Amino acid sequence: MRFTKMHGIGNDYVYVNCFVEKLPAEPAIVSQAVSHRNFGIGSDGLILICPSEVADARMRMYNSDGSESEMCGNGLRCVAKYVHDHNIAKKSSLTIETGRGILSVDLDVVNGKAQKVRVNMGEPILEAAKIPTTLPGDPPVNAALSVGGREFLATCVSMGNPHATVYVGDEFFTTTGRDLVAEFGPLIENAPVFPRRVNAHFVKVQSPNEVTMRTWERGSGITLACGTGACAVCVAGVLTGLTDRKLLAHLPGGDLELEWSAADNHVYMTGPATEVFSGEWFPA
Numbered sequence: 001m002r003f004t005k006m007h008g009i010g011n012d013y014v015y016v017n018c019f020v021e022k023l024p025a026e027p028a029i030v031s032q033a034v035s036h037r038n039f040g041i042g043s044d045g046l047i048l049i050c051p052s053e054v055a056d057a058r059m060r061m062y063n064s065d066g067s068e069s070e071m072c073g074n075g076l077r078c079v080a081k082y083v084h085d086h087n088i089a090k091k092s093s094l095t096i097e098t099g100r101g102i103l104s105v106d107l108d109v110v111n112g113k114a115q116k117v118r119v120n121m122g123e124p125i126l127e128a129a130k131i132p133t134t135l136p137g138d139p140p141v142n143a144a145l146s147v148g149g150r151e152f153l154a155t156c157v158s159m160g161n162p163h164a165t166v167y168v169g170d171e172f173f174t175t176t177g178r179d180l181v182a183e184f185g186p187l188i189e190n191a192p193v194f195p196r197r198v199n200a201h202f203v204k205v206q207s208p209n210e211v212t213m214r215t216w217e218r219g220s221g222i223t224l225a226c227g228t229g230a231c232a233v234c235v236a237g238v239l240t241g242l243t244d245r246k247l248l249a250h251l252p253g254g255d256l257e258l259e260w261s262a263a264d265n266h267v268y269m270t271g272p273a274t275e276v277f278s279g280e281w282f283p284a
């Protein structure tokens, strides 16, 4: 199976152009196999770039555990870049069909290649039942969530996929010795109050327009970045009053610019998309 390896600030996926390629097995199985960093290609998961009746292309995203997610922000930037750079649709404004509907993407093209990508991620989903979570509030803002003997205050939204944001101190950003994200991330991901599990984001506020964050992803564990997560953190910051509608998020793999627009209630995410290499994968 031919594939292309791409990443959005270090959130790396194996991409398959399903306009021309056929998967050798179910996507869930292929994702688990190709994601393995020793026995496979090595990635945070698998993203299929497919034909669409209603958009320039359709994105389907699978975590490294094989579970499918409704949305993927870093992945969407890379899909749009691939669709442009590989001449599926040679346009600098594209539409991509996702698990949460059709999203618009604008590409900054330099020397024929898309570099920076701005995505209209649509409106945040705030009804608890649609996130989904059983935590109190529509949406839950600073809702008490105790896991592993520690109480967090969780602010939860959906960007088509579920996110829980907790504000923490410096101790979550040192990775020498005990890694608190690795310790508490899976406990939050699998907490019973999240019927479809959740992506967990640990955030330190630098200023009203700037945060540093680390992510434990549903179905993939620690990743260097999470685009939908950064959008959810932008929304959580406004809901908690801790940060403004325009936000610069520093993630371990790089930076994303976010805005939750008061004008149209849409969240905009701007960041890079990088194509690293292409190859052929031989299923065992």
Ligand SMILES: N[C@H](CCC[C@H](N)C(=O)O)C(=O)O
Pocket (backbone or CB within 6 Å): 011, 063, 068, 069, 070, 071, 072, 073, 074, 075, 161, 162, 199, 217, 218, 219, 220, 223, 225, 226, 227, 228, 229
């Ligand atoms: N890395 C992706 C999010 C993947 C979300 C996935 N882990 C889920 O199950 O929702 C992003 O850049 O938005």
